[in-house]
Amino acid sequence: MPELREDVVVDKVTSLLGLRKDDAAVLSLEETSLVVNVDSFESGIHLYPFLPPRIAGRRAAVGSISDVLVKGAKPLGILVSLRVPSTADLGFLEEFYRGLLEAGTRFGARILGGDTDVSSTCYLRVDVVAIGVSRGKVLHRWGAKPGELVAITGRVGISSVLYALSSGGALSCNPGNSLVEEYGWGQLPEPATWLGIKELLTSAIDNSDGLALSLYYLAESSGVGIVVEELPVHAVAKECLPRERLVDAVLYASGEDYNFIFTFPEEAEEEVRKTGATIIGRVTEGEGVFLSDGRRVERKGWIGGPGYSPRL
Ligand SMILES: Nc1ncnc2c1ncn2[C@@H]1O[C@H](COP(=O)(O)OP(=O)(O)OP(=O)(O)O)[C@@H](O)[C@H]1O
Ligand SMILES: Cc1ncc(C[n+]2csc(CCOP(=O)(O)O)c2C)c(N)n1
Numbered sequence: 408m409p410e411l412r413e414d415v416v417v418d419k420v421t422s423l424l425g426l427r428k429d430d431a432a433v434l435s436l437e438e439t440s441l442v443v444n445v446d447s448f449e450s451g452i453h454l455y456p457f458l459p460p461r462i463a464g465r466r467a468a469v470g471s472i473s474d475v476l477v478k479g480a481k482p483l484g485i486l487v488s489l490r491v492p493s494t495a496d497l498g499f500l501e502e503f504y505r506g507l508l509e510a511g512t513r514f515g516a517r518i519l520g521g522d523t524d525v526s527s528t529c530y531l532r533v534d535v536v537a538i539g540v541s542r543g544k545v546l547h548r549w550g551a552k553p554g555e556l557v558a559i560t561g562r563v564g565i566s567s568v569l570y571a572l573s574s575g576g577a578l579s580c581n582p583g584n585s586l587v588e589e590y591g592w593g594q595l596p597e598p599a600t601w602l603g604i605k606e607l608l609t610s611a612i613d614n615s616d617g618l619a620l621s622l623y624y625l626a627e628s629s630g631v632g633i634v635v636e637e638l639p640v641h642a643v644a645k646e647c648l649p650r651e652r653l654v655d656a657v658l659y660a661s662g663e664d665y666n667f668i669f670t671f672p673e674e675a676e677e678e679v680r681k682t683g684a685t686i687i688g689r690v691t692e693g694e695g696v697f698l699s700d701g702r703r704v705e706r707k708g709w710i711g712g713p714g715y716s717p718r719l
C-alpha cells in the first residue's frame with residue numbers, strides 16, 4: 408500500500424465536501440466578510456527542533472495569519488490549541504508565547520484563547536486558528552486573467568537555506584541568528600500596505616508550499632498559465648546555496664517564505680511597484696508555469712508526508 412500524502416488527502420476531502428481550495432474560508436456577512444483559517448505545526452515536521460521557542464511561536468502565528476491577510480482581510484485574532492510534552496518547562500512556554508504575541512502585535516491579531524493538552528507521549532504541536540475581517544474585495548486563488556502581471560512580496564530563498572541546512576547539505580556560508588529571525592517573520596507585506604492595494608488585485612496566494620507549487624495553484628485555480636521572467640532571490644540564498652542549485656532551491660524548496668504572490672492588470676503596475684513588491688512575470692492563456700526561456704517549471708513543492716516532492 409502506498410503511504411498517504413497530504414495532496415491526496417486534501418483532494419479527497421475537499422471533493423467530498425464540495426469545497427473549492429483556497430488559502431482561507433470566507434463567511435459573507437452583510438457589509439463585511441469573516442475570513443478564517445486553521446494551520447497546524449508540529450515539532451519535527453513543521454517546526455525545526457533547532458528553532459528558539461520564541462521563533463517557533465512566531466512562525467506558527469505568522470503561518471496561520473498569512474492565509475487570512477493574503478485574502479485581503481484585516482487579522483483580528485487567533486485561537487491557539489496546544490499539545491505540549493510533559494518534559495517541556497514553563498520557561499519554554501513563556502518564550503513560545505512571546506513569539507505568538509509578537510506576531511499578533513505586528514499583524515494586529517489578539518490571542519483570543521485556545522486549548523491545552525499535556526502528554527508524556529507527544530511532541531510539541533500547535534494548531535492556530537486565525538480570524539480576520541474584510542471590507543470590500545476578498546481575494547482568491549482564482550481570478551487571474553491572461554495579459555495581467557504577476558508580482559511577489561519580499562525575497563525568496565531563506566527557507567530554502569534552512570531546509571538545505573536541516574537536510575545535512577553543505578552550505579557555503581555560516582548562517583547566523585539574523586537568518587533565523589527573518590525566517591521566523593516570513594516575507595509577508597505589512598497589513599496596511601497590502602490592504603491599501605488589494606482593490607487593484609485580481610488573485611492572490613501565499614507561498615507556504617514553495618514558489619513553483621504556489622504559482623501552479625494560482626494558475627490552475629484561475630484556469631490560466633504563468634510565465635516567470637524574474638525572481639527576487641534573497642541575498643542569503645545567493646551566498647549560501649551552490650550556484651547551480653540556486654534557482655531550483657528557490658523554486659521548489661521555499662515552502663515557508665510566506666511571500667504573497669498576486670496578479671493585477673497593467674494599469675495598476677505603478678501602485679504595486681510603490682509597495683516594494685517585485686513584478687515576476689505575466690499571466691498567459693493556456694496552462695502551466697514556464698520560465699521566460701520556455702522551460703516548464705515542475706509541479707513540485709512541499710507535500711505533507713513525503714516532504715518536498717512532485718504534486719500528484
Ligand atoms: N482536513 C480538511 N478538511 C476540510 N478541508 C480541508 C482539509 N485540509 C485542507 N482543506 C482545505 O483544502 C484547501 C487547501 O488547504 P491547504 O492546507 O493545502 O492550504 P493552505 O492552508 O493555504 O496551505 P498551508 O497549509 O501550506 O499554509 C483549503 O481550502 C482548506 O480549507
Ligand atoms: C522539521 C521540519 N522539517 C521540514 C520543514 C519544512 N516545512 C515544514 S512545513 C512546510 C510548508 C507548509 O506546510 P503545511 O502545508 O503542512 O502547512 C515546510 C516547507 C520544517 N519547517 N521543519
Ligand SMILES: [Mg+2]
Pocket residue numbers: 445446447
Ligand atoms: Mg493549511
